[in-house]
Amino acid sequence: AAGVIQSPRHLIKEKRETATLKCYPIPRHDTVYWYQQGPGQDPQFLISFYEKMQSDKGSIPDRFSAQQFSDYHSELNMSSLELGDSALYFCASSLGDTGETQYFGPGTRLLVL
Amino acid sequence: LAKTTQPISMDSYEGQEVNITCSHNNIATNDYITWYQQFPSQGPRFIIQGYKTKVTNEVASLFIPADRKSSTLSLPRVSLSDTAVYYCLVGFTGGGNKLTFGTGTQLKVEL
Numbered sequence A: 001a002a003g004v005i006q007s008p009r010h011l012i013k014e015k016r017e018t019a020t021l022k023c024y025p026i027p028r029h030d031t032v033y034w035y036q037q038g039p040g041q042d043p044q045f046l047i048s049f050y051e052k053m054q055s056d057k058g059s060i061p062d063r064f065s066a067q068q069f070s071d072y073h074s075e076l077n078m079s080s081l082e083l084g085d086s087a088l089y090f091c092a093s094s095l096g097d098t099g100e101t102q103y104f105g106p107g108t109r110l111l112v113l
Numbered sequence B: 001l002a003k004t005t006q007p008i009s010m011d012s013y014e015g016q017e018v019n020i021t022c023s024h025n026n027i028a029t030n031d032y033i034t035w036y037q038q039f040p041s042q043g044p045r046f047i048i049q050g051y052k053t054k055v056t057n058e059v060a061s062l063f064i065p066a067d068r069k070s071s072t073l074s075l076p077r078v079s080l081s082d083t084a085v086y087y088c089l090v091g092f093t094g095g096g097n098k099l100t101f102g103t104g105t106q107l108k109v110e111l
Helices: none
Strands: A005-007 A010-013 A019-024 A031-037 A044-050 A053-057 A064-068 A074-078 A087-094 A108-112 B009-013 B018-023 B031-038 B045-050 B053-056 B061-064 B070-075 B084-092 B105-110
Touching: A005 A087, A010 A019, A019 A087, A019 A108, A031 A074, A044 A064, A044 A074, A074 A087, B009 B018, B018 B084, B018 B105, B031 B061, B045 B053, B045 B061, B045 B070, B070 B084
Parallel strands: A010 A108, B009 B105
Antiparallel strands: A005 A019, A019 A074, A031 A044, A031 A087, A044 A053, A064 A074, A087 A108, B018 B070, B031 B045, B031 B084, B053 B061, B061 B070, B084 B105
16 A cells, blocks of 8 residues: 655755655545654654645744645755754654544655764 | 653564554643554654554554543554654544654564
8 A cells, every 4th residue: 555755764954954854645635744854852743734735834943944845745844954853854644634543654854963 | 842751762573463552641732632653763653543542454453541641552462564763642533734743663573
């Protein structure tokens, strides 16, 4: 079965640069979630979108923004990168935003130097 | 969101049954209990979800007592490949579906 696709899988950036992470949800899924997992930490919710509208917001820095497009894929834009942004970024998708199971992608590992 | 408490770590041997208990004293009426498994550097993987009593699927069972203040994930006959972090999550299913991960349980399975 098709899974959540994330690209790139690995990304190296320098401080103050920008990065764009992409997420392609499971076909027919209309809800996308972004999570950040720092080294040795538990995943932390950043933001979610349902039917192309932001549905919930967590601990996402103001330097980050995200959107969901008409084909339901989502992009997380990160600017003025800091060393502390180095982490695994996971995208998850679900069909609906009312408690349906979330399926996670393989993640993007971002390293900020 | 209800806070959850799990053991930080557990050790087991191949072939044994492993039971991981999660406490969630403040669980709300609408909350479901969901367990995820995570291997290093991989995305969490859904294992099982339940509301009350017992739920079983091909990989695990979930036991929830009547008061729902705790739940137990049961993994039958674990193998080395079950070594992972297991997260218990409690959340409302009526909207605002973000998952709040607490500190999971690191299960280590040995020969």
